[in-house]
Amino acid sequence: MELSDRKKLILRAVVENYIQTAEPVGSKAIVASAGLKVSSATIRNEMAELENLGLLEQPHTSAGRIPSPQGYRLYVNELMEEHRLTIQETQKINDALHLKIRQMDQVMSEAGKIISQLTRYPTFALATGSKKAVISRYDLLMVEENSFIAVLMTDGQVVKNKLFRLSETVSAPQLQLLSTLLNTSFTGLTLEELTPELLKVSAHAGEEAYSLISLVVSFAIEVLEEMENHVVHTAGIPSLLAHPEYQSLEKAEPLMNFLSEMGERGSLPAVQGKNVKILIGPENLADELKDSSVIMASYDIGGGMQGVIGVVGPTRMDYADLAARLSYFAEGLSRMFGKGELAEPAEE
Amino acid sequence: MELSDRKKLILRAVVENYIQTAEPVGSKAIVASAGLKVSSATIRNEMAELENLGLLEQPHTSAGRIPSPQGYRLYVNELMEEHRLTIQETQKINDALHLKIRQMDQVMSEAGKIISQLTRYPTFALATGSKKAVISRYDLLMVEENSFIAVLMTDGQVVKNKLFRLSETVSAPQLQLLSTLLNTSFTGLTLEELTPELLKVSAHAGEEAYSLISLVVSFAIEVLEEMENHVVHTAGIPSLLAHPEYQSLEKAEPLMNFLSEMGERGSLPAVQGKNVKILIGPENLADELKDSSVIMASYDIGGGMQGVIGVVGPTRMDYADLAARLSYFAEGLSRMFGKGELAEPAEE
DNA sequence: TTTAGCACTCGTTCTTCCTGAGTGCTAAAG
């Protein structure tokens, strides 16, 4: 059933009032805020109906109404006006984008910090790959006679390095050989294929060569594992406390713990699809998020990889504003990654 | 003036009781806990004197006593028994040490996470260098005709890389030349010396070469800046909330914000000297820490660098236990970095 | 269909009172 225009207006007024004040909205407040030429009693009747429809809720009998998750959902889907960022806001975001950002996986973590500062909400950021990551290239650089650096590059243009110190010495030709072998046998393999291949090669190679190979390949495995686990960066967790719904510790603590452990355990709401996505209250899979909302936006990194950045907050969030900011920010990132020439689009 | 043995015993009992219960300690409790054969009235007299000396405090007239910062200080300096870790605890730390740790600056951040999990307190970790860091070596790896990877190594054995994409193309010989130039002119220079040198070279080099050089040198500057700023990693901030002194938001919030921003702004209590250091309450420089204590331990990374890892908590902390853990952990890290052969002592 | 009026609900806040842990002091005992 379609809502009457007046009901929509009222629902919207409730949501927007509540977003601002964090307090239940009464019928009088609606009369004052929305430009309706009816009395509060009429509004009360309408609100009672909206409550029956499950769009509004009463925290207790004699309080105003607050939007239910369904109410927010309807608001987000139909009622919300696309928020236009002010010039200052876009300027702020642009500045933030141009500053600071350096290496690929730092991009995600930096982006999170920036967004958190901009929005005063905790953020999370991660990268997802549509396909499995593989190592595309190995370079070995000699440091001293008993140490060398391995530089690995994945197909997603991510570069990682590691310094190895050995108990025995290696010569430059040995390293050269090793490098050739690695590039021949261990490129283009997914995580699952690496270990079997390692075993296979071990049969042919000598003891000493094998130990070197396995050192580097172990590192490759680490790198790929890290990428597959979609390491999550979080930032700005304490900013939760600034919002009235998390003033009570019982509310704040589990969520804060969840957020800070999210980074470790990689447990994350499954995400895909383009652009901005909003999950309201119980729409979230994780129990800890059932009373909170998540707004996230994805951006293209290139190389089949997508970055996702999101903010977490109370269901009472300024969805319009946040969605606009995230979206704009994500577009900026996509652009940065897109045309690699500009500025500093480098990756680690 | 030296305290009588009985006063010491009482002070110690107060501290240890309070550490456990987080509640003011009364005279009766002391009689029960310490093996003293005197009545509570006697204890009361003694406690009154200890209060006059500034070692104990009363939250309000009719409550028990709690240690003042000076009381804690005296306890830590003279009364505290060196805590011996149980075999399980050392085992736990050893496990943690061998696991996970990979790259140099990840060591610090990982170590922080581990300690935070072990202690249930927020941690911070950073590296300090006694001397200025310099770039000791540049390697340039060709990727495609319009992109290359720069691998930089500092004297502290820290390796960083970055992928550069260009709008024009470069040839292998060009890169070779560039690499030689960088290694000749831009190694061994501190942050302050790099920029002047860059200007000097720009005079001789052609337009195009100069733009490449400045790209890489800018990166070098970034790397050195990052190292000089002693980037601080924090972890486990939400675990603050588990402790009763931070149950009230007014107490918790400023500290949490301070900790989370510490990572950004690099503002940190100046640290040096070996081994474990304890800062109690007002001994901390930062205002936000005036009601908290910091326990930190340093470890040797090698190459003139020192790592520092610390925990932050209420003044009521189990100093003995935490100091022992941190110290043991730091020793483990020093050992790891010391003999480079073992396990995985690599650095980024 | 809208509105005014009114009784009712119920969270919030303020006050009051009570309790009990713990103190400081005094005076007697060791």
Add this chain to the structure above:
DNA sequence: CTTTAGCACTCAGGAAGAACGAGTGCTAAA
């Protein structure tokens, strides 16, 4: 001189109650 028992006193914290007021639902009239 030190220790102890006794006692009056203090004060945070919790419980209970009262007053308040914002907001509702319902009824009856416009």
